[in-house]
Amino acid sequence: MITLNVNGKNYNVDVTPDTPLLWTLRDNMGMTGTKYGCGISECGACTVHVNGQAKRSCVTPAGSVVGAQITTIEGLSADSSHPVQKAWIELDVPQCGYCQSGMIMATAALLARKPKPTDADIDKTITNICRCGTYQRIRAAIHLAAKNTKS
């Protein structure tokens, strides 16, 4: 049994410490907004925030984040009001949508650190995979979210 702080609440979870955070969130805690894509930290579909930093939960042992503040897509905002979510809605970014939780979490972490990212910043930081190929809209939405974020 370990205790995790997710989206501001403490949860006692019956997993061994080596269980990936991804599967702990999904199967043990029922938070399925965080997605399984590759299991080897290649695709970023499982991106969450750990103490505000983007982290790929598929290779993060649950035991390693005990005591940390974990935020998932479900906790990014109560009502899709985060500027990144609003930009995604405004530009109709998603197609199948499966990768978008991870894209949004990666973007939110980038903007928290760098409110006005350049294209080069985006290229370097947003390395998640989207098979539908929504990258052009993702880039536009990142810039839109940056513009709409009060600094």
Added chain:
Amino acid sequence: MTNRLEMNRRQFVVTTAAVGGGMALGVRPAGAQTAADIEINPWVLIAADGTVSVRVGKTEIGNGAVSTLPMMVCEELGCDWNKIKVLAAEPNWDMKNNNVFAGKIGARNFNSNRSYQSLEQFQQAGASVRERLKAAAARNWNVGVADLTVNNGEVIHVASGRKAAFGQLAAQAAQIKLDKEPAVKAPDQWTFLGKARAPRTDVKGKVDGSAVFGLDVKAPNMLYAALRQSPVMGGKLRSFDFNAIKDRPGVHSVVVVDPSEARPKTDLKTLYAEPAPQSAVAVIADSFWHAKSALDVLPVQWDDGPGANTNSEDFFKTAIAAVNRGGGTVNRKEGDPLAVIAKGGKLVEATYQAPFLEHALMEPLNGTALVTANNVEMWISTQASQNVMLLAAIETGVPLNNVVVHAANAGGAFGRRIFGDDARMVVAVAKKVPGRPVKVIWSREETTRQGRFNPFSVAKLQAVLGADGLPEAMVIRIAGHTPSTGVLIDTPYASAIPNFMVESIPTNTHLLTGPWRGPGYNTNVFFLESFVDELAHAAGKDPMDYRRSLFAKWSDPAWLKVLNEAAAKGEWGKKNLPKGTAQGFAIGAWPNSKPNDASIIANLVQVTVSTDGSVKVDTVDIAFDTGKVLHPDGITAQFEGGTIMGINKTLNEELTVRNGRVVQGNFDDYPMVRIADTPTIKVHFGGLTGGAKLTEAGEPPIAPPAPAIANAVFRATGKRIRALPFRNHDLSWS
């Protein structure tokens, strides 16, 4: 056509007995039916608060079907787009209502994601509801129906300005039967379709994590299965040792799926050919992590079967020998091209290769099923929910009436979720654990190696050029696994070539294949459009002008219109590009090249090859003709995304086979382009002919990138790449 309309008209006055499906776990996007939703016809329900619900049988795979279909209703109904709710129509519900929604088993409403096919039906549904709302208002106000109009969710009496909201009239409208169904609007009367940007109905759930994909389904008392199929397709399980894992945490059991096991006799047929499931073992546990960790250490032995000891190099050698030898099936022959070639002259020939490809859906294959003695309930990401219902009945012997399928959001599909081998495997596993819902998950590696791949192919093209530089004769020979001659046999180029032949020679393998975005087309355009560029070069002609000459006699002017639009918008012939940078062009048509029957699409790309040999696509200008457009922003999105997939196919994608096994397993060895590799993609609408046709948007963008990039790379470097993917080739220069 007449029959279909008659049938529709009968359907429009039938009100279904039961409430719609999709409620169980709310797996579909926008919501469940509530008691407040009053059914006006099987497609449209209206609540007192003005919410207009549209039932959709097609599943959402990302191409926007659950948005485009309601748009068709809205065009006629005049409703408020912000008050649209999407309900899932489910095959079992429809079957119990005499197929009132889809018309029949095998209907496109449940087994295709192509929205344009449903235009007439969904327009009719909307028009019918509109007239019934107007009839209700006319009765209430004691005025003529002809004096009424609709706008933004209200019926309006034009002369007096009196208004009534749809929600106020819904209960009355549900009781009204029309003497005759109204005609639907012709495209030139559209005010919403083809014009407005209608926000997608599925976006909110996809930005807050609430959208339920197959992998996200939760059922009470659910178990998880980690799956391993014979690593050589067609192989058989020899043995495994459950004792090695039985004491591991959470492990429930090991289940064997045996393709040769006796199955219940049935007259039911699947909609697509798919034999018994592959030989497999699955570890059942209380979580996927427990199941997967145990499977990883489960000792398993396989009999590899006839596919053992094969490898990709031999597949290609065999196919290359076949195209060199010829003598296959002649799919088309005009004149006597072999005699022209034998005579000699200016002969150009080239052999091209394309490997097996995986779909690489972001959501790995999975599904959840609860099988009992007399019932199956399942939840799955699928492109063909009615086919899933058939497969579940066939695999279990449960009567079709007792099979309930809930289609979840699909995290990518691209053809992979049509045949239903995944659905059948889910049921084959779950039926061994009767009474408990089992979620069966393919790991990424299992998904990749157990695909239904885009088949490998080899094409040899030969042409003899006449004095004007145009081909007097052309021979196309294609070999490989179930080689397709699609868009080769009917290419418009043939209209300008007096002696023309296409021949195919299957050199099949043990690998299983299936539809992959734009089957046949996705690779044949690479062969043909690369070769035409090679011919232009041999003739000393500009490749754009060369194609114009070849299209000159073709009866469908759309090809030239699309070509000219791309050439203009992409600024063909741009001067002063830096060394290593060049433009390239390609054009194609899906799903065939018949005049006025296909989507025509062209790419003008600008590509930069760095001195280290890396290829970067800088810009893509797209022109196209689908006749008409239902949703401009939807088309734009499909073309942007399909182009990215086409670029990845060109630069990166390749499955190889060693000892009968697919080598690649994950994104580290089956790489994907990322945001940093993304060009500026512009979609131009000036190629549209506005003609009678209305054709597809999802598959067309996949093919042109490969030849356009190959043609640009040749102009940039002088190197002609004839074997995909490009990352296998050294393009460095100094």
